[in-house]
Amino acid sequence: MNIYDIDSDKVIDAIVVSGSITYGEAIEKLIPLISKTEFQRKLQDKKFYEKLERDIVDGCIMPSITIAFVNKTITAKSNKEDILTFFDNNYQKSFVLDGIQRLNTLARVSNSKDINLDKKLYLNIIYSDSVDKLLYRMITLNNGQKPMTPRHQVEVMMSNVFDFKELGLEVQTEKERAIKIKMNSFNKSDLVQAYLAYMANSPMVDNKKIIQDKMDELIVSKIVSAEKFDKDSTFENVIKSVAKFQKSAISLKWLKQANNLVGFAVGMKSSVKDIIDLSVEEFEHAVITFDQAFSDFNPSKIKLGKLRRELSYDYFKNFAKLKDFESLELLEYFSELTND
Structure with missing residues (x-):
């Protein structure tokens, strides 16, 4: 010893x-x-x-x-x-x-x-x-206290590791937003959700039908069983990309929607090399195309939030294949996914 x-x-x-x-x-x-x-x-x-x-x-x-x-x-x-x-x-x-x-x-x-x-x-x-x-x-x-949930651990990690301002992102907590919302700021809880999904390699990290303790257990199980990704796949690269793409007002509005942000973050984990070098204009075109395709789903037949999260994840996970699709082609691709 x-x-x-x-x-x-x-x-x-x-x-x-x-x-x-x-x-x-x-x-x-x-x-x-x-x-x-x-x-x-x-x-x-x-x-x-x-x-x-x-x-x-x-x-x-x-x-x-x-x-x-x-x-x-x-x-x-x-x-x-x-x-x-x-x-x-x-x-x-x-x-x-x-x-x-x-x-x-x-x-x-x-x-x-x-x-x-x-x-x-x-x-x-x-x-x-x-x-x-x-x-x-x-x-x-x-057992001195209730163990931190995966969500809490991610929040602590983000607070101690990431300097959002240095990375080019304005982030506020719910408490800060209740006092005064800063223009173009992101909700920290949405970024925590995105990071949690990124670590679990799954966009579905919350389900109100499942009790929270069991949901936390499922999340941890997903995180420990997630396969390795190449060294370029880091959540910091997701943050840097969001900071770059937010220069477009259209992209900023799209990324500030939690379901989009979560889907994008997890999808980018698989496609970092295809997304990280996109220009602001190219990303804006991508989300416009996505929204055009998504808007053609019948809202009375689907769960909008869940489907948006799942499809934004799939879109950016397979971005190399889907980036040149027009909205109708993308709609057809998405409809085949939802029929499975």
Whole structure:
């Protein structure tokens, strides 16, 4: 084991060690700990972690695992040698606070001929003199509050990663829009929806007929099972394209409609090379053609919002094929899709 840092958790009077072991060592020493204690979570359906299985074999860095010891041997005065010796002699007495599902996934791919058993698995090791204190820490790690929904996680990610003004886009929250709407600004919740759909590789990431918890579960399932796309397919490129195309008043109005924006974002994920270099005029022509075709559907026979989202997605997903279609050709293509 490698040790990188030793610190103290003043809340639970514990020593916390940051380090790493190899996948091979984890398979030998940590995987047997998975079902050790009664209060640990039931293992989830393995289908949920099939994407992580593939990623581990492909060489991903797995999020760190947290394990714990109930002991009075390791204290603030202990050095690296003391900790290494204690771990080597007592690892079987530890238990997993956070990471059971990840270790279980690693176990399932441990016999793959393609896995690199020398890959590092990062660890946080907590040494405490009380199981009650460790149980408290486990609760705060796993169940201290309701887990963030996928939508909330995307919103947090967007707030911390994207500088919309720098990317050329004016974005407002619902609260900000309630006070004063900025001219030509986008609703942040629409962009969150578009990003969520982009990550799930599906335009359908909300359904009022499904309870929210189950919908969140379905979204996460879609995200973890989404196939890889080339390195040019990033949501930042979607934002940059929206910022460019909004220079057309027609395109701006079209993109500010949430169903259009979501469909465009997910469709561009498959067609980034065909869309990113379009001129403002070319994109404007594309959305005019789309709307001309869409307007010929009988609104009494369809769910307008759902169909608009699905067809805008298909249009931009297959843009290389459809970009030269006239509105009647596109209508015929769309009608064949809706008849399936």
